[in-house]
Amino acid sequence: MKRNLVFIALAGLFINNAHANDLNNFVKMNEEATFIEGDNVVHVPEADEYSLQQEYSLAERAAAMGAIAVSADGTQFKAEISEETLALLDQAVKIMQEQGLDSSVFSTEPHEATVPALPNDVISPLKVIGADNRVKVTNTTSAPHLYNGRIAVGCTGTLITKTHVLTAGHCVSNGSGTWYKSLDFTAGQNGSYKPWGTTTWKNAVTTTAWHNKGDTNYDYAIIVLNSAPHGGHSGWGTYSAGTHSVTGYPGDKPTGTMWTDSGSTSAISSYRVCYTLDTAGGQSGSGIKDSNNYVRGIHTTGSTTRNCGTRLTSTVYNTLKSWIANNP
Numbered sequence: 001m002k003r004n005l006v007f008i009a010l011a012g013l014f015i016n017n018a019h020a021n022d023l024n025n026f027v028k029m030n031e032e033a034t035f036i037e038g039d040n041v042v043h044v045p046e047a048d049e050y051s052l053q054q055e056y057s058l059a060e061r062a063a064a065m066g067a068i069a070v071s072a073d074g075t076q077f078k079a080e081i082s083e084e085t086l087a088l089l090d091q092a093v094k095i096m097q098e099q100g101l102d103s104s105v106f107s108t109e110p111h112e113a114t115v116p117a118l119p120n121d122v123i124s125p126l127k128v129i130g131a132d133n134r135v136k137v138t139n140t141t142s143a144p145h146l147y148n149g150r151i152a153v154g155c156t157g158t159l160i161t162k163t164h165v166l167t168a169g170h171c172v173s174n175g176s177g178t179w180y181k182s183l184d185f186t187a188g189q190n191g192s193y194k195p196w197g198t199t200t201w202k203n204a205v206t207t208t209a210w211h212n213k214g215d216t217n218y219d220y221a222i223i224v225l226n227s228a229p230h231g232g233h234s235g236w237g238t239y240s241a242g243t244h245s246v247t248g249y250p251g252d253k254p255t256g257t258m259w260t261d262s263g264s265t266s267a268i269s270s271y272r273v274c275y276t277l278d279t280a281g282g283q284s285g286s287g288i289k290d291s292n293n294y295v296r297g298i299h300t301t302g303s304t305t306r307n308c309g310t311r312l313t314s315t316v317y318n319t320l321k322s323w324i325a326n327n328p
Contacts, residue, residue, distance in 0.1 A: 026069060026326055029076040035181040040154035040251070042180060044281050045170055045216055045301055054217060054269075062086045064209030064218050065315075067323060070172075070179050071203050078208070079326070093314040106317040107237030107294070108160065110143070114231030117141040117188065117195035134278050137247065137258040140188040141195045144293035147234040148247055150189045150256060151223070151285065152182035152198075156248030158287035158295050159187065160236045162228035164324050167285030168300045168310070169206040169221045175214030179204065187229035189249070189256045196229040205323045217271035219300045220310045221285075222320065224327050234287065236295035239273055239311045241266060246277045246299050246307075248286030259283075265297075267311055273297045274308040 056064065062083045069077040096105055137145050147159045155171035165185050173179050183201040186194050201223050209218035245262035253259055265275040265288065273288060279302055288297030288309050299309040310316070 026067070026077040026079045029078055031076060033070045033074040033076050034178045035074070036174060036178055037181050039152045039182045040282075041182070042154045042171055042281075042284065043174060044284055045175065045214065045219070058083050058086060064207060064215060065319060066208040067205055067319075068208050068211045069203055069205040069323075069327065072183075072201060089315060089318060093318075096314060106314045108235060110147075110235035110293075111162070111231070111233050112143065113146055115196065115229075117146070117230070118197070120190075120193045120195070132278055134250070134253075134259040134261045136253075137190075137260055140190040140193075140258055143232070144234060144289065145247065145258060146188040146195070146230065147232060148258060148287070149185045149187040149229070150249045152184045152186075153180045154251065154282055155285040156283050156299075157185060157223060157285050158236075159229070159233040160222075160295065160320075161233050161324060162231055163225045164233075164327075165223040165225065166236065166287065166295060166298060166320070167221050167223060168298055169210035169219040170214075170300065171285040172204040172221045172223065173206050173211045175210055175212075177212055183223050185223060185225055185229065186256075190258060191254060191256045199225045199227055199229045202226045203327050205327055216301060217269075217310075220298050220316065220320070222323055222327070234289075234293065234295055236287070236317075237312065238314050238317055239267060239288075239296040240290075243291050244275065244277075244288050244296065246275075246279055246283060246286050246288055246309075248279070248283035248299070250280035251282035252280040268308075269311075270313060271311055272308050273311045274306045276306055279307050 062081050065081050067079045151157050157165035157167035160166045184198050186198045188195045203224040206221035207218040209215040244265045247260035261277040267273050286299040287295035297309045297311050301308050
């Protein structure tokens with residue numbers, strides 16, 4: 001046990017040095033953002049077999065992992081990551097992995113909701129592979145489904161803090177330098193029933209690799225809300241193989257209804273995890289959740305043979321934690 005604590009402390013020094021350098025250094029940009037207006041307008045990228053297997057040099061990874069953020073008023077910010085910083089982070093992650101500690105250390109516990117759902121006074125009115133195995137979620141006000149929510153642009157997201165929504169990069173940006181405007185979040189929506197109403201957004205953050213180049217290996221983002229919908233959030237952390245579920249708001253089902261499917265998943269690269277779970281447009285950004293309902297990935301792309309998502313690695317986990325810390 002003492003040996004493990006030594007390794008954790010050593011890795012922590014590397015991570016703290018990385019954070020103290022430029023990982024958290026968001027700088028205001030002179031250029032105002034351009035927005036795509038409207039609900040249900042998000043464009044889902046096609047699965048790209050080449051990008052799924054692509055490898056990157058340290059310099060390419062550092063450039064890709066830089067972040068770009070936008071406020072609802074159109075103000076933009078950017079944070080660049082140096083090769084030195086990324087090397088420090090890689091070294092910390094390597095220490096953890098060699099000791100088998102990364103999945104236990106790079107993990108955040110869930111938090112129960114503190115605000116009760118409103119009464120339901122209203123009656124609620126993909127890529128599907130083979131038979132459609134999705135099941136409708138009828139109770140969206142209990143864990144783990146109350147942490148899921150619908151993003152107005154036509155996506156799904158998961159609360160990973162009280163006010164931070166984890167989703168796909170292509171749910172906040174079109175991958176060509178333009179942002180989506182309709183990023184308000186409705187936790188636990190069930191048809192026309194909105195148990196905690198709709199919460200407005202104030203900031204969104206994604207990678208420069210997705211925002212400027214549409215690189216699906218870096219297709220992840222957070223949305224920062226102006227207030228906490230209900231005070232709870234999901235657990236989340238690094239990916240490991242096994243049975244997972246994808247739950248969200250498919251566009252081929254009645255508007256605002258939540259559907260889920262579960263089955264085996266496998267990591268096909270350092271960046272991606274794939275599965276034959278049934279999904280449809282609108283489920284982009286859904287959490288890929290393990291059997292304990294911890295988010296371990298983000299659903300992003302689909303084809304007729306398999307669906308895939310961004311894998312939450314130790315590096316992605318720490319990147320997201322730094323975004324959250326810098327965008328409260």
